[in-house]
Amino acid sequence: MSLMTTLQWTLRKGFWNFVAKRKYQRNIPMVVDRPHRTPARLQLIPLVQVYPSIPISDIRIADHSLQDEGRAKQGMLRRLLTRLYPKFFPEELVLRVLAWLYTTTCGPMQPGRPEIPADPYVALDQAYTKGHRRTVIQTSAALNLDPKRTLKPPTLPPELEQFPDLGMLALRGPYAGYLKKVKGTRTQYEWDLRELSSYESYPDLYEPWAHVLFQFHEQDVTLKPCRIECQLGTIVPGDPEWPLASRIAVCAATTDTALIRHWTWTHLVGGELFAFATRTKLTDSHPLYRLLWPHLVGTQASNRLATLGQLVPGGDFEAVYSLTYKGLCHLISKSTATFRLGSFDPREDRHRRDIRGILPTPTLDNCKRLFRIMQAHAYRYFRLYYTDEAIRYDEQIQDWVGELDRLLPNGLGLPPVKLGCVALANVVAKLMYMECVHHEQVGTHCWNYQLWAHTHPVRVYRDNRRVPEDVYQRLVNTNYVLNIVRTPLLSDLTSLALEGERMEEAKRVFRVFTDRLRDLEHAMEREPWAPWKIYPAQLEVSINA
Numbered sequence: 001m002s003l004m005t006t007l008q009w010t011l012r013k014g015f016w017n018f019v020a021k022r023k024y025q026r027n028i029p030m031v032v033d034r035p036h037r038t039p040a041r042l043q044l045i046p047l048v049q050v051y052p053s054i055p056i057s058d059i060r061i062a063d064h065s066l067q068d069e070g071r072a073k074q075g076m077l078r079r080l081l082t083r084l085y086p087k088f089f090p091e092e093l094v095l096r097v098l099a100w101l102y103t104t105t106c107g108p109m110q111p112g113r114p115e116i117p118a119d120p121y122v123a124l125d126q127a128y129t130k131g132h133r134r135t136v137i138q139t140s141a142a143l144n145l146d147p148k149r150t151l152k153p154p155t156l157p158p159e160l161e162q163f164p165d166l167g168m169l170a171l172r173g174p175y176a177g178y179l180k181k182v183k184g185t186r187t188q189y190e191w192d193l194r195e196l197s198s199y200e201s202y203p204d205l206y207e208p209w210a211h212v213l214f215q216f217h218e219q220d221v222t223l224k225p226c227r228i229e230c231q232l233g234t235i236v237p238g239d240p241e242w243p244l245a246s247r248i249a250v251c252a253a254t255t256d257t258a259l260i261r262h263w264t265w266t267h268l269v270g271g272e273l274f275a276f277a278t279r280t281k282l283t284d285s286h287p288l289y290r291l292l293w294p295h296l297v298g299t300q301a302s303n304r305l306a307t308l309g310q311l312v313p314g315g316d317f318e319a320v321y322s323l324t325y326k327g328l329c330h331l332i333s334k335s336t337a338t339f340r341l342g343s344f345d346p347r348e349d350r351h352r353r354d355i356r357g358i359l360p361t362p363t364l365d366n367c368k369r370l371f372r373i374m375q376a377h378a379y380r381y382f383r384l385y386y387t388d389e390a391i392r393y394d395e396q397i398q399d400w401v402g403e404l405d406r407l408l409p410n411g412l413g414l415p416p417v418k419l420g421c422v423a424l425a426n427v428v429a430k431l432m433y434m435e436c437v438h439h440e441q442v443g444t445h446c447w448n449y450q451l452w453a454h455t456h457p458v459r460v461y462r463d464n465r466r467v468p469e470d471v472y473q474r475l476v477n478t479n480y481v482l483n484i485v486r487t488p489l490l491s492d493l494t495s496l497a498l499e500g501e502r503m504e505e506a507k508r509v510f511r512v513f514t515d516r517l518r519d520l521e522h523a524m525e526r527e528p529w530a531p532w533k534i535y536p537a538q539l540e541v542s543i544n545a
Helices: 003-026 076-084 090-102 120-127 130-142 194-198 242-281 287-295 299-310 316-320 325-338 346-353 362-385 388-392 395-407 421-442 444-448 469-482 503-525
Strands: 044-046 060-062 188-192 211-217 222-230 233-235
Touching (some): 120 469, 194 242, 194 325, 222 242, 242 444, 316 325, 346 362, 362 503, 395 421
Antiparallel strands (some): 188 211
């Protein structure tokens, strides 16, 4: 490696690390104490119309951001410009410039960089620098952040220490949502990620798809993989290729999680359409709007900014994962149709995957406890304002439900009965769960998983080399920015209560919600800590706020 290329990398790495640290530092949690009106009529337009360089027309997003969604620190110049030009967003302008730099000689990537060190802790220390860690400490101090919510250095999960333990990963952690029972069997389960073989990947990488067959052993209550189908062929334990096949299976799971379940389902489909329908079909003085406001504010602006960082040509997704840009856009476009709101109800999800009974499901059980709190909260709130009959005669609620059922792929999944408090609470709980719990599980939760490239690769090279340091640095910075400080779910939401005779009772409903979450937090704190667990104190009020 020549002195000139080393100098170029040092400057390049320093600049883009600075960008990542500034993104982390400048983002501040939004204030969600009062709802805002939607001042201008929002419209949904194809993604490609907003970003001509992204050839995706199947996904529709809001045609503009709203001023109440500004998230960066407000300087004098920004306040002046936003008064003169209401749709002006300096953050978007800056990110458009950075997106352009991705494709120039000043971009974050430098082909020919050496592999990261074999020691995973050395590799992490070189990429997650003292500057990154110092920015976390400074930001936490400036925001007076609860130590529970301060970003800690990544923790290596036990299932990734020496070898990817697929049986453990299938039951707990960010990939626990993939396991399903093999039809016609009693103790066989599977990961079926073969669909990913349909999308173009880089020729020097193994294609990120796999089909893993698991056998549950009742005597010692363990789930063990017994066969992996991937680009290597059909591999079984004891074969020389078994370790490599296991790494390819993990690569497939994390690719699907990041690109489909996190980005496409949660952000571009679920979050975007939920926010649009609520903004356009409910007034800011409607009880349902008050309940939903914390979980949707910031969506349009945040999704647009994230698109500029991740989905544009040369963005994080193309640079980090195995798919070419053509394959990436094809995958995201096609996976839109696979969105189902029922996936965000752990009970429905358990039934759909048929993983009830003898199989231990620690992550699903954790998520179910959180869902129950959200469902009970929504039901208490609706019973305060409505009877079942009153809901059926509320035009705004009916318009909101109808719009979501029309916009969301596969609709709301409501049974063919009249809408009442129970059914409406279930819909709202799924949306809250998607924004708070699911987003944590498949997004920020990957901080403790993706950065251990020795056993959890986001790319698997055909020549068996480790990931190059420019790719790994991009991966670290991407996950770092995903962990910016957002508004905690354990916030005081009582100011959202509508004025009137039910105001004090509505405040009590919001307080009960946070009290139930704190009770669960205290109960979980009495148990051993684990990186796969989702704690209420970690949860954010939405995917964007």
